[in-house]
Amino acid sequence: xxxxxxxxxxxxxxxxxxxxxxxxxxxxxxxxxxxxxxxxxxxxxxxxxxxxxxxxxxxxxxxxxxxxxxxxxxxxxxxxxxxxxxxxxxxxxxxxxxxxxxxxxxxxxxxxxxx
Amino acid sequence: xxxxxxxxxxxxxxxxxxxxxxxxxxxxxxxxxxxxxxxxxxxxxxxxxxxxxxxxxxxxxxxxxxxxxxxxxxxxxxxxxxxxxxxxxxxxxxxxxxxxxxxxxxxxxxxxxx
Numbered sequence: 001x002x003x004x005x006x007x008x009x010x011x012x013x014x015x016x017x018x019x020x021x022x023x024x025x026x027x028x029x030x031x032x033x034x035x036x037x038x039x040x041x042x043x044x045x046x047x048x049x050x051x052x053x054x055x056x057x058x059x060x061x062x063x064x065x066x067x068x069x070x071x072x073x074x075x076x077x078x079x080x081x082x083x084x085x086x087x088x089x090x091x092x093x094x095x096x097x098x099x100x101x102x103x104x105x106x107x108x109x110x111x112x113x114x115x
Numbered sequence: 116x117x118x119x120x121x122x123x124x125x126x127x128x129x130x131x132x133x134x135x136x137x138x139x140x141x142x143x144x145x146x147x148x149x150x151x152x153x154x155x156x157x158x159x160x161x162x163x164x165x166x167x168x169x170x171x172x173x174x175x176x177x178x179x180x181x182x183x184x185x186x187x188x189x190x191x192x193x194x195x196x197x198x199x200x201x202x203x204x205x206x207x208x209x210x211x212x213x214x215x216x217x218x219x220x221x222x223x224x225x226x227x228x229x
Contacts, residue, residue, distance in 0.1 A: 004157075033216040043204060045158075045220035091157055095216045102148065102171065103218060105157030 002027045004094050006106035013082045014114050020067075021077045021109045023092030031097040034068065034075045039108070040088040048090070051075065082113045117141075119221035121207050127227045128197055136192040136224045140209030147190050148218060149182060150206040158206055164190060165213040197228045 003026045013019035025034065036048040051059045051068050058066050063083075067076045079086055089110050093103040120139045128134050140147050146165055150158035160174040164184045172182070179197075184190040194201055204225050208218035 035217075037220075043223045043225070045206060045208075045223075047217065047219065050217060093157075095218075097214070097216060100171070101146075101163060101213060101216075102160035102174070103150075103158070105159070107155075107157050 002029075002094060002096065002100075002104045004092050004104050004106040006092055006109050008109045009107070010110045010112070012112040012114055013079075015082055015084060017082055018078060018080045019082055019111065021079075021090050021092075021111065023075045023077070023106060025073050025075060025092070025094050025104075027073075027094060027096060029096040029098055033095040033097065034066075035093040035095065035103070036064070036066070036077045037091045037093060038086075038088045039091060045091070049077065079111075084113050084115060087111060087113045119207055119209055119219055121205075121221040121224050123224060124222065125225045125227070127229065129229050130197060130199060132197050132228075134194050134197055134226065136194075136205050136226070138190045138192070138207030138221060140188065140190070140207070141219055144209035144211055144219075145187065146210040146213045146215065146218075147184060148208040148210075149190070149192050150208065152204045152206055152223070154203075161192070161205075163213075170213065194226075197226075199228050202226055202228045 032053045034051045038046045063080045089108045092106040149161040152158040163171040167187045179195045182192045204223040206223045208220045
């Protein structure tokens with residue numbers, strides 16, 4: 001079975017500080033991708049960052065970076081220099097590059113950035 | 116187009132009615148996905164199109180749900196005899212091809228069944 005678990009329903013951080021959101025997953029596939037998406041109140045699901053499982057190097061996108069621990073099946077998101085606009089729901093998602101091409105999602109973490 | 120578009124943005128209907136939700140993917144994207152997101156949940160997969168054909172419809176909850184993509188671009192999700200439990204946000208996404216893992220999402224349609 002493929003599953004994605006986000007164990008932090010809510011988190012908060014002060015503006016300009018750093019926060020880490022946790023995600024664990026389970027898959028029997030070798031070729032897969034992991035994603036973090038952001039969903040603000042507007043409902044639009046926005047891609048934050050993507051990690052290919054075959055790459056050892058952790059992905060980074062400006063203030064966003066991941067800590068990908070393949071053996072532990074862990075994929076956390078670090079947001080540096082948090083901004084008020086980062087306030088949103090954050091979803092971790094798994095994509096298996098075999099026949100099953102849908103995204104499997106966690107329940108999300110609601111992040112509040114406080115001024 | 117510049118991004119995935121979905122219409123309507125919001126839809127209110129009565130129990131038992133028929134509704135259609137439309138998705139217009141990014142131009143040139145051959146793969147299209149529908150997901151359903153209930154309140155407080157992550158999205159759940161409904162159906163995936165590669166071109167005009169449904170490559171995987173295993174997420175459709177029952178035979179009241181049906182989706183088409185007749186020309187390989189715009190897709191319509193059709194729900195017959197709506198039930199209150201169908202109330203959710205319906206998200207559409209597209210990707211460059213079926214083998215492209217990155218999916219780009221539209222703003223969703225919020226469906227409320229009274």
